[in-house]
Amino acid sequence: MTATTSEPGGGAPPDEGPNPGGAARRGRGLADPIRDWWDGLSRPAQWGVGVPVVLILALLPVIHPPLISTTAIDFGAVMAQVAMYALIAIGLNVVVGQTGLLDLGYVGFYAVGAYTVAILTSPSSPLFNGGSHGLFSNTGAWAWLACLPLAMLFTAISGLILGTPTLRLRGDYLAIVTLGFGEIVRLSAENLTDITNGSPGLDQLAFPPIGKSASNNYAGVLSNGNHSSTANFGVWWYWLGMILVIAVLLVVGNLERSRVGRAWVAIRDDEDAAEIMGVPTFRFKLWAFVIGAGIGGLSGALYAGQVQYVDPLNFNVINSMLFLCAVVLGGQGNKLGVIVGAFLIVYLPARVQGIQVGGQSLGDYKYLFFGISLVVLMIFRPQGLFPARQKLIAFGRQVYRGLAPGGTR
Template identity: 40%
Template sequence: MKNKLVVFLLAAVGLLVLPLIAQYAGNFWVRMIDFALLYVLLALGLNIVVGYAGLLDLGYVAFYAIGAYLFGLMASPHLVETFPAIKELFPNGLHSPIWLVIPLGAVIAGVAGVVLGAPTLKLRGDYLAIVTLGFGEIIRVFMNNLDRPVNITNGPKGLQQIDTTKVPFLNIDLGRPGELFGFEISGVTKYYYLFLALVVVSVIICYRLERSRIGRAWMAIREDEIAAKAMGLNTRNLKLLAFGMGATFGGVSGVMFATFQGFVSPESFSLQESVMIVAMVVLGGIGHIPGVVLGAVLLAALPEALRWVAGELDLQRLTDGRLDAAILRQLLIALAMIVIMLMRPRGLWPSPEHGKAAPTPTR
């Protein structure tokens, strides 16, 4: 117990100091860590659906988009400039505070998750994956085309000039650099601590869910739905709860993405993003929180690190334009995933309980 406490304290100190060290190498590295934390939030949410309940969801990015566009509409000049009635009510703009939009985004994304789950309750495996994939594409196409006849999402142009996060009562703007004990702290470093706090809260929630009666019921459904139903579990409501709970994480992540980027467009919520989030869960270890965090960090940081390497080496100039850096980066990521899954089919850090045989009864 004492050794675990020492490890936790050292890890906490390391996480607190990490962005302060990284920002001296450039804000690029801090931004990379920030996006890794955002993907950790998304992977933890998807792990509830895929890892705990065993429901393959390829449209998870839709909830990410819902949260991002919700904050984009409530914290940008778009609605005020488009609708005169809203301008009369809010002449200075909406500028909704983040503490209001986060729970609202979680609730709306959760409702969308239940709406997605309701018609798919009798589907399993590949059929469920196809339906959820279609749901994710429907949301992206809606965001891309809701600029006429009434301009709601601004279509492919996206929403711009989205407000940064402001800490209430402290007058701190996370989008602007500041100072702490004489050290200069950039805006991306401030966002790091916000994202880190959300990740810690999410890990605690997932940990408590995993060991609750609901979590054990989800795992029973994952292992054998028919047996779980025969034992009296309400599989219908439990599946809907898994979809709804997982979607709330996606909604909160979308809100954070919008305020961090200051811009959202449909291109950020493609099918490739959904597949990437599923890969994070599978690569790290399905149903195991530390493994999911590890998989999310690796797959989120690896593309950015390879982008930096390709830029430093200037691969296109060295090969006279025959080798595209983006394609090479995707190829290397795919090869790394194939090698890891061949060597570690249960993931990099699998759950010690999942996949074990039933204990042999003693006489």
């Protein structure tokens, strides 16, 4: 029996009905013409097109396109934040989009990753006394890189601890539990002063200052120094974020095409039916939770290195809703779609930040605009801007192409 993915409102599979693909065409997403063209390319041709596109995206904050570049906020810093939100959206999409588990407290994993870096590298850390006598006193400039796998490990463990007793819940009950988890993490960061330094937060976090010059200005990778180079600190963080996003996409994409991904799809479509058919649903839901948590920890570590300061106020429930908004807006289950959603969440408020209306910047109304956008989207396009396409996942693109309208059966 061939497994297929399905999305509510996404139309019928292309081999159903007297008019093959008719229903699917009626539910087509905004990017489906591009996706049709992309699927028709051979693998070498896809690499030949994809690599230049990635290079162009990487150079955007360097060349500053006049119609795209932000004016009130440094464009490189905005794109660095886009890369960080893209990581968050990919991790949350594993839980919400691919497995169908409503997680309203994803900001908790994000906070665990950020605080892992902060506690292990900040001079004001009460637990390890920071870099002078702390756990990473001998790592110097590489302390942040040394903390990166630890941040992912600790958040994955926190996902395991949260998911083991709670993933037998479903729907609204699971959503309430995860929402509570996010608040528990924030309140713990605020009240456990002997570990997190409480409300004042932790500052002077480590970051890799590669290429530091004798004049204490930074001319190299991942620096926050003041220099006149076009590739400022935001650009370098953006490039690192792109590398991490591509790496995570490769891992998640391979999982999606494996037995694990087929189990996630089955659980998302009908958990009871999947369990009756022999799918160990609890195990695969726990896998999704742990993997999503690890990616959230990675994004939190990236955030901590960029801003070099964390405090509990940065991890409130509003940010958790913003992360979920990126996934819903872009299209649940579509990895590239949620990246577009993350871009819109970060870029649009920054783009209009300098526009004043009634003495108030339009960027300050972002929650109002995104709320209205979600209401309109749920009415007219509940599957998101770029919905996940229904496709056969057991036998690959050749079978799907053969069953598509006009294909060779």
